[in-house]
Amino acid sequence: MAHEALFKPIQIGNLTIRNRVVSTAHAEVHATDGGMTTDRYVKYYEEKSKGGCGLCICGGSSPVSIDSPQQWWSSVNVATDRIIPYFQNLADAVHKHGGKIMIQITHMGRRSRWDGHNWSTLLSPSGVREPVHRATCKTIEEEEIWRVISDFAQGARRVKEGGLDGCELSAVHQHLIDQFWSPRVNKRTDQWGGSFENRMRFGMEVLKAVRAEVGDDFCVGMRICGDEFHPDGLSQDDMKQIAAYYDATGMVDFFGVVGSGCDTHDTLANVIPNMSYPPEPFLHLAAGVKEVVSVPVIHAQNIKDPTQAERVLEGGYVDLVGMTRAHIADPHIIAKIKAGETDQIRQCVGANYCIDRQYQGLDVLCIQNAATSREYMGLPHIIEKTTGAKRKIVVVGGGPGGMEAARVAAERGHDVTLFEAEPQLGGQITLAARAPQRDQIAGITRWYEMELARLGVDVKLETRADDAVIRDLQPDVVVLANGGHPFLEQVPEWGYSDDPDESLVVSSWDILSGKVEPGNNVLVYDTMCEFGGMSAADYLASKGATVEIVTDDTKPGVAIGGTTFPTYYRSLYQKSVVMTGDLGLHKVYREGEKLVAVFENEYTGEQEERVVDQVVIENGVRPDESLYYALKARSRNQGQIDLEALYAATAQPTLAESGEFALFRLGDCVAQRNTHAAIYDALRLCKDL
Amino acid sequence: MLQTLLPILIFAALLVGAAGACRRIRLWRQGQRTPMVWRRLALMPKRYLNDLHHVVARDKAIAHTHVATAGGYVAAMALALVVHGFGWRNPILGGLLLAASLVMFIGTVAVNLRRVNPPPKLSKGPWQRLSKSLIAYSVGMFLISLPLVGVAPTALGGGVLAIVLAAVLVWGLLEMVVGMGWGGPMKHAFAGSFHLAFHRRPERFDDNHADVGHDVHRGSRSTALFPLDLTAKTLGVEKPADFQWEQLLGFDACVQCGRCQNVCPAYAAGQPLNPKKLIQDMIVGMAGGSDAHYAGSGYPGIDVGKHHGGPSEPIVPQLVEAQTLWACTTCRACVEECPMMIEHVDAIVDMRRFITLEKGETPEKGAAALDNLIATDNPGGLDNASRLDWAADLEIPRIKDRPEGVDVLLWLGDGAFDMRNQRTLRSLVKILRAGGVDFAVLGDEERDSGDVARRLGDEATFQRLAERNIATLARYRFARIVTADPHSFHVLGREYSAFGGDYRVLHHSTFIAELFDGGRINVAAPTQPETVTYHDPCYLGRYNGEFAAPRQVLAALGLEVAEMERSGYRSRCCGGGGGAALSDVPGRARIPDMRMEDVRTTGATTVAVACPQCTAMLEGVVEPRPRIRDLAEMVADALVATAPAATVSSSTREEEPA
Ligand SMILES: Cc1cc2nc3c(=O)[nH]c(=O)nc-3n(C[C@H](O)[C@H](O)[C@H](O)COP(=O)(O)O)c2cc1C
Ligand code: SF4
Ligand code: SF4
């Protein structure tokens, strides 16, 4: 049997987990009702359990104390008894499908923000500022220490009374417990700092208090780091010593191990490894901990596909695999493995849209799966066939929005034709995947290609749909997702021309696609500060060009999320790419063989020039609207989308009408947004077709 | 002249024929002896007219032809004996004799018409000749008897015409009387009669099956393999003389009609097996000689005429290649169709037993499965303790925790180790819970039923497993066993009784149909009309006669079943039985592919199955193809809540979609 190790049940404490797969703790940003688990929250976890996940550890970083701010990330509030009945619903929803559910509880110490809500003064062992959140904090006092210890115990009690299956104490990502552990942050000279025992004391007292409160037969685990990756921080050997020390108490039922510290931008990126990382980059750290403890060890970090998970487990490196983002991307991953439908798994591509939203305090969403965390709205992971008439659907544009529209329409049982002008599907994803370390994003397209083939969608590549072609097909519904073009014509002084020989500037698209050869000395001008410009710069540098990337914003890449800009910076700095902020591109002109780019400082108005042989511009996308306007008048809904229905994710009223075709457009052919926006619109528009 | 000649001819023919018959009986008795109870011959007529005719009558034209020809012949022969033999030349008897000959002649015409362009299943050679001989006999007898009623001139009694007529009649008598004893095609009548009387499976006949009702499908009345005495000197059949004598007799009854050949899935797939040729080879072995005289279709890929045998010579490989024996799926289609009620599967398994137990030459994957069974009690070689892993989240009660007993013991079978079949099992659990059924499982105390071991010829492993399972079951109390695996169902229900295990075993389709009947489960009507077809598993249908329950379940689901041409007792095997999936003998085509073609011709988009092995085989067919769904899955998906039944088992819970 395939995947034997994956499906081997395991005992954690008194709990039997049906397989070896865990959705590890992540801040969902869904407990919006003052920290109570909402309908959305419950459905989000129910879906994972329904999809076969063995154990869900919910509530990443759920605070047990009133001064560990809850609101920033809408975490579950374990600091109040009010939560108890909410837990009951959550537990029932997960248990109903055979899964188990625990929650991560914590005091985040200094790892938070103080500038809002209760305006809490943040606590930490020695009052050292935390750079990621730019968080200053006070030095915790003895009384507060004992209060927090008892808060942990009370939090654990609430978890148990609420009927969850266990709790995980967070001693990872530089929360209060591991702030005490780490000599990098703990500079105390009293009984809570200094020697190993003293640094361990706070965690030990927490563990003892929790155990005393919940008894022996309730599952209590600890999530720890495998190596902080700071010279003055905890090393793998230190962590093994710590793990063994706590394990020896017999009070810990399991350990979760995460490689890397988390208190700098650079180490944070390790914690939720994006697509630039290899598979399971830190497994060895978890395996090291497993060597010294007597209880099951969980490890999550870039374990995405079933074969990989099987290999990790079969090798005996750890006892359970966390497949956290794998479940965000496809909560039915386990059911699909079991059904022998591994081809149909929507595999996480490590775009980290989920976590990058979380750091902004926004609800966690998946870049490619718009149904995730929208289960409560009725957005389906499994699309039911229509019971109504079979329709003829024409989709124009094979980017993410068009592919999703075609997929959903075909799942509904309709007859779907998809037109794509390029020789392959993917749209801008194809371009994005050309950059160094970004190739995995093409996984999004790969999944759609397989699904569209499976569903029998008629994909017409290298075919530009026009009014006549569409008319011939006599469609009932036309979905336009035909994107746009790089917006280089915005500033005439940049010297862009449709004629490549005339044009002084080239687009980042033409660079990434390989249509234009990289120059030797290249200037990238990026107004967007997102992936496009950084990717173009990285691509050029990797081809040997000398590159400077300039923006009129504060710094190139500033609009990229917290777990991804560091990996760009690593790459760009390594290749000596110069990153310059605050300069607007005023004008480009030719001087002999060279191009001169004239910049103006945003704040002083002072001009400076760069003499280069290629100017690449990333200025976003301008929608292509001509096809839309050619079809609009004839369509029965005049191209209008009913927003009430769209936002409520219900059927578009025009679908019930008859006459000429209904016309919808979505994605960048309307206005530039992002991959998720296009996919979300496609799903909610098409799910009731 | 004829008047003096006729009695001489008739008695001479009878005498020579009888001598041949004695020799024939001696050939049969080369087999392992059981006492020959002559009085059992009395059973023959009824068995012939009733049971055998039942099978023959599946082909109406042949049945009528045979009634006319054989009936006419028997009557004509008897009357000729009286009239011409003993000289009681009564005109009334003469008239009857004429009528009998005429009836026979009419049948003979039909025989000859069929022989003008015989279908490939039929053998030619002597069988072509027989059709002519029949004419000779009936016409000769008719003309010779005409004077009895004063129609023809008595002058016929002399002259050239008389000599010609006598010659024709001699031809007829040689074929019809002498040939019967000496091994011509007419041997079938003689051997067939004895075979019916001394059949090793008396339960197959209406006059002798105490434990099963008359409405039980005839083919399924006796399907358990015979236990092998493991203390015997040689285990299994090495040479023809190792067969029971009744088996040799049975082979000898073969009429080479080719019905078995026509239904054999292995033959159709071009694997080197043809049940008809196999039976003929057994006769060659019994009588000694080569297969060169065989005038029918051979084993695909193996030339006819190159093999030879003798009663005390090893069968494999000089008479039959081992490949031939390993290609059989034990589907019993041949046995089901055979008008002479010959037991091909018994013979094949007997020969496999020798290969496996005495020579240790089971084909590779089969041998591995047997080794695994010895080491871990399941053919996959998996830790038996993991038998319930798939249900870790279902909290299914163990029977060891239910000393007071349960209604249903759910037998999981080795599908419990297979991810695909686990979906079926989970569905079944969901149904049992919805129906408020009081059930439990053995869990890791369950062992493989021994089905595969037994069909691969490893009777020792089978018996060991059977004994251990029976000992385990003896410790617990339950009213009945329910299983989703027809192989376990057959073995537990039919084959364990020989080892002291008597249980009420139900296949899940039967049990689910019962739940529907009792109103214990409710389902929603299908949202969309869908064409489904149903594939009868051999071990459920032909082996155990359960054709109705699965169809009842589908009807309860509100589904219309588009039946395949080969369904019910004529269902075509999926190719997975009898260890054939393990021995995996190459052929021209794959059996499951052919079965899927059967499915496709119905236009069905889903094929309902009721066996883990069928599921695996059919799902092995490359896509695109119709969906394959176990009945349990279909029911579980359609379940809607009923008024809460008195639930005895643990809390009802939903399951993940799998
Ligand atoms: C949106 C998001 C939020 C997270 N929040 C937490 C958290 O609050 N506490 C924690 O211990 N880990 C957190 N993690 C880390 C995950 O538990 C996990 O270790 C990480 O995603 C790597 O595993 P993966 O590759 O299977 O996704 C978070 C991850 C994501 C994607
Ligand atoms: S957003 Fe990206 S990283 Fe997050 S789950 Fe989806 S595919 Fe994976
Ligand atoms: S049992 Fe089935 S496979 Fe075997 S010989 Fe008979 S018909 Fe062929």
Ligand code: SF4
């Ligand atoms: S074995 Fe039976 S079915 Fe086959 S040819 Fe002989 S008589 Fe016919």
